[in-house]
Amino acid sequence: MAQLQFCDAFWGTDFTDHSGYEAILQRLNEGRRMCKDVEELLRMRATAEERYGRDLVTIARKAGGQAEISTLKASFDQLKAQIENTGNLHIELAGMLKEEIQKVEAFRERQKEQRKKLEEIMEKVQKSKVTLYKKTMESKRCYEQRCKEADEAEQAAEKRNNDSPSNLRQSEKVQNKARLCRQAANLAEKQHTLNIDQLEKTRQDWESTHRSTCEVFQQQESDRISMLRCVLWDHCNMLSMQCIKDDDCHEEVRKTLEKCDITVDKDFFISVRKTGLSPPEPIKFQSYYERETNGSPGQAHKSSLTHLQQEATGGSRSSINNWRSSVAPSSEVLVSGRDEAGGWASTQLPERTREADRDESVDQYMVIYDYTAQDNDELSITKGEFLVVTDKGEDGWWTAHKGNMVGLVPGTYLAKV
Numbered sequence: 001m002a003q004l005q006f007c008d009a010f011w012g013t014d015f016t017d018h019s020g021y022e023a024i025l026q027r028l029n030e031g032r033r034m035c036k037d038v039e040e041l042l043r044m045r046a047t048a049e050e051r052y053g054r055d056l057v058t059i060a061r062k063a064g065g066q067a068e069i070s071t072l073k074a075s076f077d078q079l080k081a082q083i084e085n086t087g088n089l090h091i092e093l094a095g096m097l098k099e100e101i102q103k104v105e106a107f108r109e110r111q112k113e114q115r116k117k118l119e120e121i122m123e124k125v126q127k128s129k130v131t132l133y134k135k136t137m138e139s140k141r142c143y144e145q146r147c148k149e150a151d152e153a154e155q156a157a158e159k160r161n162n163d164s165p166s167n168l169r170q171s172e173k174v175q176n177k178a179r180l181c182r183q184a185a186n187l188a189e190k191q192h193t194l195n196i197d198q199l200e201k202t203r204q205d206w207e208s209t210h211r212s213t214c215e216v217f218q219q220q221e222s223d224r225i226s227m228l229r230c231v232l233w234d235h236c237n238m239l240s241m242q243c244i245k246d247d248d249c250h251e252e253v254r255k256t257l258e259k260c261d262i263t264v265d266k267d268f269f270i271s272v273r274k275t276g277l278s279p280p281e282p283i284k285f286q287s288y289y290e291r292e293t294n295g296s297p298g299q300a301h302k303s304s305l306t307h308l309q310q311e312a313t314g315g316s317r318s319s320i321n322n323w324r325s326s327v328a329p330s331s332e333v334l335v336s337g338r339d340e341a342g343g344w345a346s347t348q349l350p351e352r353t354r355e356a357d358r359d360e361s362v363d364q365y366m367v368i369y370d371y372t373a374q375d376n377d378e379l380s381i382t383k384g385e386f387l388v389v390t391d392k393g394e395d396g397w398w399t400a401h402k403g404n405m406v407g408l409v410p411g412t413y414l415a416k417v
Helices: 019-062 070-163 168-258 262-273 288-293 297-310 317-326 354-361
Strands: 332-338 344-350 363-367 386-392 397-402 405-410 414-416
Touching: 019 070, 019 168, 070 168, 070 262
Parallel strands: none
Antiparallel strands: 332 344, 363 386, 363 414, 386 397, 397 405
16 A cells, blocks of 8 residues: 655645645644653653652651561561662652653754744745735736727727728827737736746745655654654553562562561570570468477577567667678568557568669670661660660660660660570
């Protein structure tokens, strides 16, 4: 099938009819608007991809999970890392789309400049053709009028000669008028012929320019369709590749999840957080009096208390202190003395040293995972290090000391020594 051509299908029916050329210009303007529409589509898609990518990066960085341990924690960390990777890939896609927008804009501007030059040439040729056509039509009317006047004058002269052959003066006058009219008709004919020749040259120039312009415009239309088709095709390929990259990121997470073991996580928790291998012994009833008669440790306390009772009224603080030093060390000691009512009452005396108090206020922990500080108030730790914990926050972040450095660390990364 023969390919249709612009230069063969857009001619006007009238000499001054330019509707075919105007139809081509309208199509080119519609193509230009189409280029702008494609640019706007790519621009909106790039904005959406960039915003989506930044949101994914923000989600990945704000996600918690510090309280988890072992293989599930590794899977969750991998998920956060791949979410951030996916976000960065979408941001890269947005940059690629912006480059495509620039290509379409450059192509559209090039075609605009080329079309502008051709339109100026066509406008000049068409204007010259229309002007000369009007001039030719005017000369034609003048020529026809002069010919009509010459014919009428010649007919009048001939009639005059036939009617009054004796009146030579009047006949000569009529003959002169007919001769002048014929001369005017001949001049009008020459002018009209000259205008016809000029118009034909202008028409040929216009026709040649019209054909060449239509060929260029047809090539522009072909280039535009081809370019937009390639841009849209590349756009779909980019989105397909992005889907593949997203799935690759998800596959990495799935591979990590395959290694997530319930038993391993439970065993790890037990190994690092266990508090005892057997429950405490039950509390049994023991008679106070049976302990005294059986010579239990309470008997020593009883003899000492009896001695203190005998010296309650006259004993001094030094005697009580001497007695306390004679008794074996214990967390608490019972002593007796008179109360305000004159009776006997028992009193608990605490027996602690400063070093014992200091040992209970200090908790030493061993680092079981590496952690790199993310903020200025955090502390970087390495597996195997020993830390001193002074405060345990309810949010899972503990205040720890490492040498001369103090900062926050995740409590799940530590195990009590």
